[in-house]
Amino acid sequence: xxxxxxxxxxxxxxxxxxxxxxxxxxxxxxxxxxxxxxxxxxxxxxxxxxxxxxxxxxxxxxxxxxxxxxxxxxxxxxxxxxxxxxxxxxxxxxxxxxxxxxxxxxxxxxxxxxxxxxxxxxxxxxxxxxxxxxxxxxxxxxxxxxxxxxxxxxxxxxxxxxxxxxxxxxxxxxxxxxxxxxxxxxxxxxxxxxxxxxxxxxxxxxxxxxxxxxxxxxxxxxxxxxxxxxxxxxxxxxxxxxxxxxxxxxxxxxxxxxxxxxxxxxxxxxxxxxxxxxxxxxxxxxxxxxxxxxxxxxxxxxxxxxxxxxxxxxxxxxxxxxxxxxxxxxxxxxxxxxxxxxxxxxxxxxxxxxxxxxxxxxxxxxxxxxxxxxxxxxxxxxxxxxxxxxxxxxxxxxxxxxxxxxxxxxxxxxxxxxxxxxxxxxxxxxxxxxxxxxxxxxxxxxxxxxxxxxxxxxxxxxxxxxxxxxx
Amino acid sequence: xxxxxxxxxxxxxxxxxxxxxxxxxxxxxxxxxxxxxxxxxxxxxxxxxxxxxxxxxxxxxxxxxxxxxxxxxxxxxxxxxxxxxxxxxxxxxxxxxxxxxxxxxxxxxxxxxxxxxxxxxxxxxxxxxxxxxxxxxxxxxxxxxxxxxxxxxxxxxxxxxxxxxxxxxxxxxxxxxxxxxxxxxxxxxxxxxxxxxxxxxxxxxxxxxxxxxxxxxxxxxxxxxxxxxxxxxxxxxxxxxxxxxxxxxxxxxxxxxxxxxxxxxxxxxxxxxxxxxxxxxxxxxxxxxxxxxxxxxxxxxxxxxxxxxxxxxxxxxxxxxxxxxxxxxxxxxxxxxxxxxxxxxxxxxxxxxxxxxxxxxxxxxxxxxxxxxxxxxxxxxxxxxxxxxxxxxxxxxxxxxxxxxxxxxxxxxxxxxxxxxxxxxxxxxxxxxxxxxxxxxxxxxxxxxxxxxxxxxxxxxxxxxxxxxxxxxxxxxxxxxxxxxxxxxxxxxxxxxx
Numbered sequence: 001x002x003x004x005x006x007x008x009x010x011x012x013x014x015x016x017x018x019x020x021x022x023x024x025x026x027x028x029x030x031x032x033x034x035x036x037x038x039x040x041x042x043x044x045x046x047x048x049x050x051x052x053x054x055x056x057x058x059x060x061x062x063x064x065x066x067x068x069x070x071x072x073x074x075x076x077x078x079x080x081x082x083x084x085x086x087x088x089x090x091x092x093x094x095x096x097x098x099x100x101x102x103x104x105x106x107x108x109x110x111x112x113x114x115x116x117x118x119x120x121x122x123x124x125x126x127x128x129x130x131x132x133x134x135x136x137x138x139x140x141x142x143x144x145x146x147x148x149x150x151x152x153x154x155x156x157x158x159x160x161x162x163x164x165x166x167x168x169x170x171x172x173x174x175x176x177x178x179x180x181x182x183x184x185x186x187x188x189x190x191x192x193x194x195x196x197x198x199x200x201x202x203x204x205x206x207x208x209x210x211x212x213x214x215x216x217x218x219x220x221x222x223x224x225x226x227x228x229x230x231x232x233x234x235x236x237x238x239x240x241x242x243x244x245x246x247x248x249x250x251x252x253x254x255x256x257x258x259x260x261x262x263x264x265x266x267x268x269x270x271x272x273x274x275x276x277x278x279x280x281x282x283x284x285x286x287x288x289x290x291x292x293x294x295x296x297x298x299x300x301x302x303x304x305x306x307x308x309x310x311x312x313x314x315x316x317x318x319x320x321x322x323x324x325x326x327x328x329x330x331x332x333x334x335x336x337x338x339x340x341x342x343x344x345x346x347x348x349x350x351x352x353x354x355x356x357x358x359x360x361x362x363x364x365x366x367x368x369x370x371x372x373x374x375x376x377x378x379x380x381x382x383x384x385x386x387x388x389x390x391x392x393x394x395x396x397x398x399x400x401x402x403x404x405x406x407x408x409x410x411x412x413x414x415x416x417x418x419x420x421x422x423x424x425x426x427x428x429x430x431x432x433x434x435x436x437x438x439x440x441x442x443x444x445x446x447x448x449x450x451x452x453x454x455x456x457x458x459x460x461x462x463x464x465x466x467x468x469x470x471x
Numbered sequence: 472x473x474x475x476x477x478x479x480x481x482x483x484x485x486x487x488x489x490x491x492x493x494x495x496x497x498x499x500x501x502x503x504x505x506x507x508x509x510x511x512x513x514x515x516x517x518x519x520x521x522x523x524x525x526x527x528x529x530x531x532x533x534x535x536x537x538x539x540x541x542x543x544x545x546x547x548x549x550x551x552x553x554x555x556x557x558x559x560x561x562x563x564x565x566x567x568x569x570x571x572x573x574x575x576x577x578x579x580x581x582x583x584x585x586x587x588x589x590x591x592x593x594x595x596x597x598x599x600x601x602x603x604x605x606x607x608x609x610x611x612x613x614x615x616x617x618x619x620x621x622x623x624x625x626x627x628x629x630x631x632x633x634x635x636x637x638x639x640x641x642x643x644x645x646x647x648x649x650x651x652x653x654x655x656x657x658x659x660x661x662x663x664x665x666x667x668x669x670x671x672x673x674x675x676x677x678x679x680x681x682x683x684x685x686x687x688x689x690x691x692x693x694x695x696x697x698x699x700x701x702x703x704x705x706x707x708x709x710x711x712x713x714x715x716x717x718x719x720x721x722x723x724x725x726x727x728x729x730x731x732x733x734x735x736x737x738x739x740x741x742x743x744x745x746x747x748x749x750x751x752x753x754x755x756x757x758x759x760x761x762x763x764x765x766x767x768x769x770x771x772x773x774x775x776x777x778x779x780x781x782x783x784x785x786x787x788x789x790x791x792x793x794x795x796x797x798x799x800x801x802x803x804x805x806x807x808x809x810x811x812x813x814x815x816x817x818x819x820x821x822x823x824x825x826x827x828x829x830x831x832x833x834x835x836x837x838x839x840x841x842x843x844x845x846x847x848x849x850x851x852x853x854x855x856x857x858x859x860x861x862x863x864x865x866x867x868x869x870x871x872x873x874x875x876x877x878x879x880x881x882x883x884x885x886x887x888x889x890x891x892x893x894x895x896x897x898x899x900x901x902x903x904x905x906x907x908x909x910x911x912x913x914x915x916x917x918x919x920x921x922x923x924x925x926x927x928x929x930x931x932x933x934x935x936x937x938x939x940x941x942x943x944x945x946x947x948x949x950x951x952x953x954x955x956x957x958x959x960x961x962x963x964x965x966x967x968x969x
Contacts, residue, residue: 377617378609383610399651406647424625425625
């Protein structure tokens with residue numbers, strides 16, 4: 001029983017979810033209350049996780065649940081970004097009439113699912129967590145049910161995600177069949193010899209995970225779902241599932257399949273290169289900012305995966321650093337998006353940014369910083385993210401991956417520059433509202449300053465991340 | 472630890488920019504912010520002069536070195552200067568106040584933003600010349616793209632968007648390969664500290680590829696033929712001040728990089744690729760001079776002449792002789808002054824007559840006699856008349872070239888003649904002749920601030936033209952040191968092969 005103290009965060013959040021459900025059922029018009037309560041519970045959750053994070057590696061429940069440096073760090077950035085996602089979206093969901101009790105509860109359950117995914121050390125526990133987060137996400141995607149695009153995106157996400165879950169499950173069963181265990185460590189021990197069954201298992205599992213992370217060629221859902229979902233949900237989609245999926249990626253590749261890196265390395269390199277190039281090229285023609293950021297996130301996932309392809313601790317750490325910086329950039333970008341509001345209508349086309357810099361200098365400056373950072377131009381944070389990844393990639397002499405990746409950044413720079421051009425060089429349009437809620441402003445300020453001032457003390461994140469070792 | 476003079480030199484403009492950001496804009500005129508910017512940049516100039524004064528010219532070591540832990544221990548923030556870089560630092564701090572004084576002529580909207588962009592730019596430019604770590608160098612080198620992109624894009628001419636994109640993407644494409652090379656150097660040698668790399672040396676087997684990666688970046692920035700095409704576009708569309716910064720300082724980053732990194736780190740590869748650089752430089756000198764002859768737009772003509780002049784610079788540097796390298800550096804300083812002056816001169820008439828087409832002008836000597844005089848001095852400086860800085864640079868480069876390869880030197884000498892042709896022809900068409908256009912008659916001669924900026928440029932061009940000793944003094948020891956190291960590495964490598 002003493003083990004329970006280690007999963008206190010998970011227990012706490014499950015109890016809160018049920019409690020909020022009860023409150024929602026018995027108390028009328030309690031949507032706002034639950035929203036705020038959920039946010040507070042996330043803060044408490046974060047505190048609980050940080051409190052636990054000083055501990056060493058701990059195996060729980062017959063070694064099916066693992067708490068270590070990786071899971072702690074990932075949970076911290078997961079819940080931390082969850083708080084900011086809630087903060088930035090609070091006004092948005094009121095304006096477009098989505099402020100229902102289910103919304104924060106679904107977000108919380110999805111976060112719970114992700115936490116289980118991150119900590120899982122067993123195929124079954126992992127799958128349970130994955131499905132919990134996915135189920136919540138299906139509903140969230142189509143949460144704006146009167147909107148055609150939103151329902152379409154929910155359905156699309158559901159169908160494709162179900163397919164990929166099926167593949168993943170098939171991969172899990174193959175792996176189980178050939179390695180005679182569902183426990184990650186046991187699989188590692190049992191799969192010392194090469195056999196086709198496990199290789200197929202790896203391929204199917206990687207396909208399923210690549211879908212969750214929206215890496216090419218399993219990215220097709222991302223643009224539609226990003227565009228169709230309510231913006232606050234898109235922000236959620238852009239950050240949290242990626243953190244969870246990336247950490248599961250790290251887990252799978254470096255625990256059960258660590259002996260078979262010659263099998264999966266090529267796959268990861270291919271997925272990475274394809275995502276970097278496709279994300280960069282396909283974004284050029286986009287008109288909708290949410291769609292554009294979907295392609296941009298595809299290419300960013302390519303860079304994060306490039307770090308994983310290196311089979312080195314340095315590479316894993318660089319990927320984790322990458323996703324940490326990536327989430328801050330996305331937070332900043334979406335905060336800017338939430339500020340494009342006029343008469344209770346949110347604008348999300350690139351053209352709507354035309355000449356923004358004349359009337360809204362601060363907002364435009366933040367966008368400028370974010371976009372240059374997304375493009376990876378020094379001295380902004382985005383550059384360091386890429387720098388660490390390429391440092392790891394070149395250490396393993398994977399020059400082809402490095403050069404293709406860097407050339408893709410040049411292509412990607414083009415569409416980021418195009419947005420900057422529209423903001424700064426084009427004639428101005430109507431003014432947007434300037435009063436925004438405090439949470440949004442704080443998020444934008446913190447994330448922009450983080451991106452801008454990252455170069456002053458760049459070792460901060462790397463020092464924390466350097467504790468995470470898998471090999 | 473002494474006072475961190477280089478870091479303050481780098482940071483001061485940024486602090487000034489922050490200060491301007493928070494100054495109140497009085498009824499849209501922003502005069503106060505202009506004075507702040509001017510004050511900051513002049514202070515920076517004086518600081519750099521002081522630096523020159525206390526700088527030990529006989530020492531070959533890097534001086535005023537600051538070394539701080541930066542990227543969790545494995546990459547340090549390291550700055551320092553030697554006899555070569557100090558000149559570029561002073562050039563930067565000298566050109567920036569001139570730019571700021573001439574701002575109100577061309578910039579009508581968003582003056583405050585413009586001043587901030589220029590000051591930030593100054594930070595990055597000084598940073599490039601001071602950095603003694605490859606990653607820090609790359610950081611400054613690339614970061615300069617952001618303000619320049621905005622300067623061209625926001626305050627530029629009609630085709631500014633196209634030019635800004637071209638400038639940004641060309642330069643970025645060249646630079647990413649340099650990043651790969653820098654990271655590779657880190658894994659090969661375990662450090663990116665330039666001083667340590669000089670000592671350690673890089674194995675011969677890696678040098679060729681690394682050299683090419685650096686070359687791809689510097690060649691775009693220099694710019695060398697055939698990747699020079701961004702320069703005329705960027706120059707024509709940029710506002711006058713942007714062109715001045717671009718021509719006077721940004722182009723010099725690459726020439727500086729060639730000396731510091733290509734020669735310093737990869738001597739064997741530099742020796743291997745000498746012929747490639749010669750050929751590209753010669754094409755740049757002859758071909759772009761011919762192109763310049765045919766230009767109808769004044770700015771475009773000067774832009775092409777910049778390519779030709781930078782061709783001389785690369786030629787001089789890769790002769791690997793004392794004269795050639797000193798000439799290359801001198802030519803860069805000279806071109807920095809002269810091209811800045813020429814772009815400002817074009818700005819003067821453009822502001823009055825709103826066209827840059829050469830055939831719309833003629834006979835300016837009768838309405839603007841003072842302008843005609845300064846413009847003549849700059850023209851003569853550009854074509855390398857003895858008594859101007861241009862002469863000394865070209866002369867030394869050709870001396871170096873004759874020592875190494877007579878054919879190359881002879882072809883390059885043709886470039887001097889072509890240079891004289893296009894510059895004198897430009898001068899003749901703009902300044903001499905009859906006034907055909909009645910509007911020209913009403914043109915006013917130079918205003919006070921124009922006299923200040925232009926004469927500030929005339930003085931060094933003539934002074935160092937007659938008396939180059941102070942500049943030569945400063946670079947001599949460092950160039951000698953670079954060459955010694957270079958030859959030492961080469962001989963060592965040959966010895967190890969046998």
